[in-house]
Amino acid sequence: MKKNVVTIAGGGSGYTPGILLTVLKFKEEFPLKEIRLYDIDEQRNSDMGIIVDFLLKKQRPDVKLTVTQDPETAFTGCDFVFSQIRAGGMKMREKDEKIPLKYGLVGQETCGLGGFSYGMRSMKSFLEMVGFIEKYAPNAWILNYTNPESIIAESVRRKFPNIKIINACDQTISIEELLDKSFGYDRKNFIAQYYGLNHFGWYKEIYDVTRGKDILPEIIEKIKKQGLDVSGMEPSWAHTYNVMTDMVREFFPKYLPNNYLQYYLYEDRALEKENPNYTRANEVMDSRLKKIKDTVAEIKANPNLDTIDYATESHGLYIVEMAISILHNKNDRFMLIVPNKGAIPNLRPDAVVEIPCYVNAKGVEPVSMREGIPDLHKGMMEAQVAAEKLLVDAFFEHSYQKALEAFALNQTVPNATIAKKILNEFIEVNGDYWVELK
Structure with a gap:
């Protein structure tokens, strides 16, 4: 079987070692010839190159490693692009989170106005990269983790309608793994019905093949009575899942929300634990990014180390399993972000939705939600879709008015006055990361 060339775009990310180790784990199913790390941040890419080189020498010295900032070198002849780029890095994520908090609104990297700020940066960087891939590797599959996924998917759909891309998010995997941990299930036995937008959806059914029935009602009752097991989690994530438990108990009697x-x-509850001076971005800088620096120093001090503190994880497994399903035409099932096109029949067909899909050598085949979705969910999704489409319009049309409309319509925003203040501040701090708005 042909050996594959994989380019990890955003190669300096702290998730790269986990992805690599997962690829190496599937030696037979996913034969590997070369790993390329591509990142515009030379220092971060160089640091990660040291870590990846160490792992390859320990496990697969036959695999070639290329570390580059040059798109032609990165993409020419590659078979897969695993994309996890973060335009602006953690410093800009910090601004995405802290500026809305200053006005009493949610400060989060993919949700609310911080997510829209990040979306404007991501579209500019991601579409430029897709242009390089179209030029240098037109037959490559792009398996995308770059956020905000719905906005990225909508922008790519408009500019590169024929590019081979699959947009995926591993958050549903994290939820299902938490159900396993909390109540003793095995998510490998799940056939889930889920619908929504990225980071904005609901489980309608979780069919357990070993029990031959939908166990979602049972799961909801267990959550109501016992709560979710958040032991061992970082405090910010534990709070998130505790609020999820409250949502199930107080607002969603039949559906499991993301x-x-x-x-x-x-x-209001999301804001309770927020520190406007120390957000999730600061946590990541002080943990995941620090770990990279510490690991590089450890390798340099002792090149004969037996091991380093990285392992395979669900984030890496999800994207690698998609690649394997393409290579072997397996028709495995994943939650993916795709154009609706009637999959949710009572939702606008041009929405970009997150639903179950089968993946094979041809690409993605969505599962239809034949009976439609409830009005509450539909209404929330319609408003969010409209806001996201306005933001994408603003990007392509360089329209300040469309950006303002998108910000004002975002469901975390109470009024257009605050929307305009935050938009103006984001325009100033993002500078050339955004397109010019007129």
């Missing part, structure tokens, strides 16, 4: 819905429905 925990990110707290930012739209329980904004």
Whole structure:
């Protein structure tokens, strides 16, 4: 079987070692010839190159490693692009989170106005990269983790309608793994019916193949009575899942919500634990990014180390399993972000939705939600879709008015006055990361 060339775009990310180790784990199913790390941040890419080189020498010295800032070198002849780029890095994420908090609104990297700020940066950087891929590797599959996924998917759909891309988010995997941990299930036995937008959805059914029935009603009752097991989690994530438990108990008697819905429905509780001077971005800088620096120093001080503190994880497994399903035409099932096109029949067809899909050599085949969705969910999704489409309009049309409309319509925003103040501040701090708005 042909050996594959994989380019990790955003190669300096702290998630890169987990992705690599997962690829190496599937030696037979996913034969590997070369790993390329591509990142515009030379220092971060160089640091990660040291870590990846160490792992390859320990496990697969036959695999070539390329570390580059040059798109032609990164993409020419590659088979897969695993994308996890973060335009502006953690410093701009910090601004995305702290500026809305200054006005008493949710400060979060993908939700609310921080997510819209990040979306404007991501569209500019991501579409430029897709242009490089179209030029240098037109037959490559792009498996995308870059956020905000719905906004990225909508912008790519408009500019590169024929590019081979699959947009995926592993948050549903995290939720299902938490159900396993909390109540003793095995998510490998789940056939889930889920619908929504990225970080904005609901489980309608979780069919357990070993029990031959939908166990979602049972799961909801257990959550109501016992809560979710958040032991061992970072405090910010534990709070998120505790609020998710409250949503189930107080507002969703039949459906299991994505925990990110707290930012739209329980904004007051989401804000309770927020420190406007120390946000999730600061946590990541002090943990995941520091770990990279510490690991590089450890390798440099002792090149004969036996091991380093990185392992395979669900984040890496999800994207690698998609690649394997393409390579072997497996028709495995994933939650993916795709154009609606009637999959949710009572939702506008041009929405970009997150639903179950089968993945094979041809690409993605969505599962239809034949009977439609409830009005509450539909109404929330319609408003969010409209706001996101206005933001994408603003990007392509360089329209300040469309950006303002998008900000004002965002469901975390109480009025247009605050929307305009935050938009103006984001325009100033983002500078050339955004397109010019007129």
